[in-house]
Amino acid sequence: MRIRRVVTTREGGASAAPYDSFNLGDHVGDAPEAVAANRARLARELGLAPDRLVWMEQVHGRTAAIVDGPRAEPVEATDALVAAEPGLAVIALVADCVPLLLGDPQAGVVAAVHAGRVGARIGVVPAALAAMREAGADLSRIEGLLGPSVCGECYEVPQAMQNDVEKHLPGSACRTRKGTPGLDLRAGLWRQLADAGVGKIGIDPRCTNEERSLFSHRREGTTGRLAAITWLEP
Template identity: 45%
Template sequence: MFSWRAEVRPGVWVAFTDAAAGNLALHVGDDPAQVRLRRGELEQAAGLGPRRFAYMNQVHGSDVAVITGGAGAAPPGEAATADAMVSRGVPLAVMVADCVPVVLVGEQASGAPLLGVAHAGRPGVASGVVPAAVARLRALGAGRVSAWIGPSICGSCYEVPEGMRDDVAALVPAAWCTTSHGTPGLDLPAGVRSQLKAEGVTVEYSGGCTLEDETLFSYRRDNRTGRFAGLVWTDDRAWTEDRDRTHD
């Protein structure tokens, strides 16, 4: 179910699912009832109790939604239209199938965690969705911020027209690359890492290539594929303590 999972701070968890968890997206022609069943199984595996992961309607932009609420996310039909989310403890999910899933954890002066996720495809990297998410975390009071970069298509595999490479590289130079076939490419994970470095954010983990790993969904491999997720959540104790501090 998880390609990678770890308790990254006391009571704070980050994970990336794999194809064994099934498709988690409602927009790819899958049976919505089955998608919701899989999401529920994922929440159970994460030990969320009554809480749910908040999902986004992702549109390849740079908007950041602040997710509030004690018990979890809005119903699927009310999901935020955005490509990044931050919260003071609400569990968050970002879906991808080649784009870069970025998970962020910030720490407030009280020690309480702030959570974030970002969906960084080619347009999102170019428009700075990841720096925008970091900025929103800091506006909420985050001091130190760390990042986990999930599996995504690598620069050796992501072939694009030369003009497109030049346009993105003009904004994010680290994304410029040549594929393993010697053709113009974009290294989106490298672009994201450069943006995080510029923001003073430490990258704690970077995943592999979705196209090369058949245990993951890849749109380049199959454009009728599902979506896997990057996730961040707190355990019940950490969430309860943060909720109590927020309402003091």
């Protein structure tokens, strides 16, 4: 079964500054009609009906939900969505956090995960993997893509915070380009996925803080959200 993965940029949408222009987040203060237009365009570009896009109310937690059909509203208080129905796209919204797209093409199970510092620290990725296994996936067959996020050279944090995250997500501690304590969440998550037995892991190397075609809360404060989407082709 073929798995599709798409990561959007900020270009080509209907939103005005500071959300310009392809903002897909409906919780950041953007005009609702602009977000609706952008989401409608996303569905058209993906070749899916708008009701086949499943969104979530992200809360920086570790809850993973299995969805088996369209949802009229975002899945509440969830940071990972798992689906095994062809043509049902699950979506994570980010603007510096790590979007993780997972899929087992043999079992026909996909997942979209929102893994920010808090969620990654408390185990949102293991929760997503457990939900995928519940839906029939095998860890050795899962393929993962760690999408664009703030890089370790840009993500400066206090030393105590770095120590705490490293304790819970080994491999994430790094130094910024200024030589100060930093976090490379993608490095820590890559190690976590590998240790769990995930078969293939790829990384989109783009840094949201450095790449102007991507939204970055760290760079801009009030801004939009890009989407990482995955689904099984019918």
